[in-house]
Amino acid sequence: MSQPPQPPQPPQQPNDAPKGFGAPQEPPASGFGAPQEPPAGGFGAPTPPPPNSLPPSAPPSPPAPAAPPAYGYPQTPGTPPPAGPPGYGYPQTPPQQPGYGYPGQPGGQPGYGYPTQPPTQPMAPQYGMPGAPDPGRKKPNTQLTIIIAAVVAVALIVGGGIWYATGKDDGKKNDATSGTGGNKGDAGGSATGGGGKEKAPANTAAKVLFQTPQPQVTDLSQVHGSWLTDKVYVKSGLKEIVGYDPAKGTQLWKLPLTGNVCEATTHVSADGKTAFAFETMENGSKYASCTEVAGLDLNTGRLLWQNDIKGASGDRKSRFDEVTLGAGTVAAGGLDGGAAWDLNTGKELWKSTTTTDQCKDVGYGGGDALVAVRKCGDYDHPTINVQPLDPKTGQPISTYKMLPGIQYAHIVSAKPLVLAADVGDTAGNGSGISDFFSVDDKTGKLLARIPAPGAKYAASCDSTSVEKCKMVAAGNGRLYVPTQQHANAASGSDSFGRTNELVAFDLTTGQLVPGKADAGDGYTLYPLRMDGNNVIGYKDAPYNKGTQVVSIDGGSLASTLLLENPADRTVRDALTSFSAKYSEILYGQGRLYLGVTMLSKPYSADDAAKKFLFMATGTG
Incomplete structure (x- = not known):
């Protein structure tokens, strides 16, 4: 008899591969209601029953499992938040919660788009909204409920106008110890949208183009790295990197390696080149170590070069925790400092080592520039400096000193x-x-x-890594951040979905700019990347609809549908098996690609049939 699916386990690093600044990496917390990698779902993963299986008069209501459910089952709605916080986009004091690494409270929010309890009154503010009644008090009568709802609506409109015009928390936004500056102009500045390459096709309905099952593994294995050019979709596998036709999925080339790809940059040069790090066995060790950095021509599959550096002791190779590509220079960082190479030739350009005052580069951020995070002092009381670099010499252009007490700094954008x-x-x-x-x-x-x-916004950075931030985008003079899921009370009593919004902050003033991109009833929206001055966003869907890709105007935040995946159950199960927070999601030229970063041993033969290395959908 087949066993019921087990709850997915969080991704873990091998014991010999500490991450980021050298501290042991915390297991990542789940986000968006999505499972942690490695995913357990795939084709055939359980989903909630279709709406027509319930009586017409009864709204769907999720079951309440005794244990955390496998992905695909509706989750029990969690305890509602305390009454009184202002609406989304308003500053608020974060709730008191256990520190990072402590187990979360039971219950939690339901998964994407699954039914929740309907509002008790069509016009009443929901618990947790301004003016909502305390659940411990007597239920207000209908007349009082209507009055409260009207007052709340006026307060939200008026309050929203005040915040968008002048909203700013002057308490600590510009701390004198960290330096201040910038023009305090109107929120939003003169940012406008447009300039993107991705256009809406005549038919946005997508279909599955291809998918590749997960290769057999006996333990947890890293397969970081996926890239997309006009000519090829590239994904790492077990001790290899493979290039595929982006429309057909046929193999174009294969590059064998001595070990798995352990780190990979997401950045790609204009001529289709990138960099990654992979594992080798050293000095008779039983475990592979992430020591080799290489350049790769994605369009041809040619390994451009391969290099390593010696550690501080000189008797072993340095192990790298991150690698990036910035302005034509490949930079890798780890416990022994960092080094940089020319992308095209592999020539070593410079090397950063630990100084006498215990300063060292612990990681880099890339893209159109190259930025180092430099850590000084002891582990308990470090000083973190962020330094834009001359990519060819490694010399700092400027230095920004992070606030005292900050242990880890993340580079969202260079x-x-x-x-x-x-x-x-x-x-x-x-x-x-x-x-x-x-x-x-x-x-x-x-x-x-x-x-x-974090209780209000859904962006996320790997706890100890420098550049591994997701669900956030910066460009066009703005920072684009999704809010957390919340009840969609504005949709009326017939709505059972949850939703969120994408909001933008002015990078010069720090103020929230007018407008927002609504995900829609039952959908959850977060950004994938910038596209010119626009934002490419991915939308998880309610249980009876397909996920979507949208283009969001960087100025007005208006959304344009680019792609909508089938609502078919098996397709949805396969798509939602790729965790939004831990998977590699790429979009280009009307096609969506989803790939995993970790492989795990299947629970059973049936589970193995549901695991995928990657899959692709498209409109053409």
């Missing part, structure tokens, strides 16, 4: 220079972000500090 950190462990949900910092890369002066508590 140009514009946007940083993230969990200040005082106040993020509240293991996202690694309590605040964003917009910095002038030429002077090192702080432009704006943007509070973004």
Whole structure:
């Protein structure tokens, strides 16, 4: 008899591969209601019954499993938040929650789009909204409920206008110890949308193009890295990287390696080149180590070069925790400092080592520029400096000193220079972000500090890594951040879905700019990347609809549908088996690609048939 699906386990690193700044990596907290990698779902994964299986008069209501459910089952709605916080987009004090690494409270929010309890009154504010009644008090009568709803509506409209016009928390946004600067002009500045390459096709309905089953593994295996050019879709596998026809999925080339790809940059040069790090066995060790850095021509599959560096002791190779590509230079960082090579030739350009005052580069951010995060001092009381570099020499252009007490700094974007950190462990949900910092890369002066508590916003950075931030985008003079899921009370009593929005902050003033991109009833929206001055967003869907890709105008935040996947159950199960937070999701030229970063041993033969290395859908 087949066993019921087990709850998915969080992704783990091999015991010999510490991440980021050298501290043991915390198991990532789940986000968006999606499972942690490795995913257990795939074709045939369980989903909630269709709506017509219930009586017409009864709205669908999720079951309440005794244990955490496998992905695909509706989850029990969690305890509602305390009454009184302002609406989305307003500053608020984050709730008191256990620090990162502690187990979350039971219950939690339901998964994407699954039915929740309907509002008790069509016009009444829901619990947790301004003016909502305390659940411990007597239920207000109908007349009082209507009055409260009207007052709340007026308060939200008026309050929203005040915030959008002047909203700013002057408490600590521009801390004098970190430098201040920037023009305090109107929120939103002169940012406009447009300039993107991705256009809406005549028919946005997509179909499955191809998918590849997960290869057999006996333990947890890393398969980081997926890239897309006009000519090829590339995905790492077990001790190999393979290039595929982006429309047909046929294999174009294969590059064998001595070990798995352990780190990979997401950046690609204009001529289709990138970089990655992979494992080798050294000095009779039983375990592979992430020591080799290489350049790759994605269009041809040619390995451009392969290099390593010796560690501080000189008797072993340095192990790398991250690799990036910035302005034509490949830079890798780890416990022994960092090094940089020319992307085309592999020539070593410079090397960073630990100084006598215990300063060392622990990681880099790339893209149109190259930025180093440099850590000084002891482990318990470090000083973190962020330095834009001359990519050819490694010399700092400027220095921004993070606030005292910050243990880890994350680079959201190298140009514009946007940083993230969990200040005082106040993020509240293991996202690694309590605040964003917009910095002038030429002077090192702080432009704006943007509070973004994890209880309210859904962006996420790997807790100890420098560049591994997801569900956030920066460009066009703005920072684009999704809100957390919340009840969609505005849709009326007939709505059972949850939703969120994408909002934008001005990078010069730190203020929330007018407007927002609504995900829609039952959908959850988050950004994938910038496309010119626009944002490419991915939308998880309610249980009876297909996921979507949209283009969001960077100025007005208006959405245009680019692709909608089938609502067919088997397709939805396969798509939702790729966790939004831990999978590699790429979109280009009307096609969507989803790939995993970790492989795990299947629970059973049936489970093995549901696991995929990657899959692709498209409109053409």
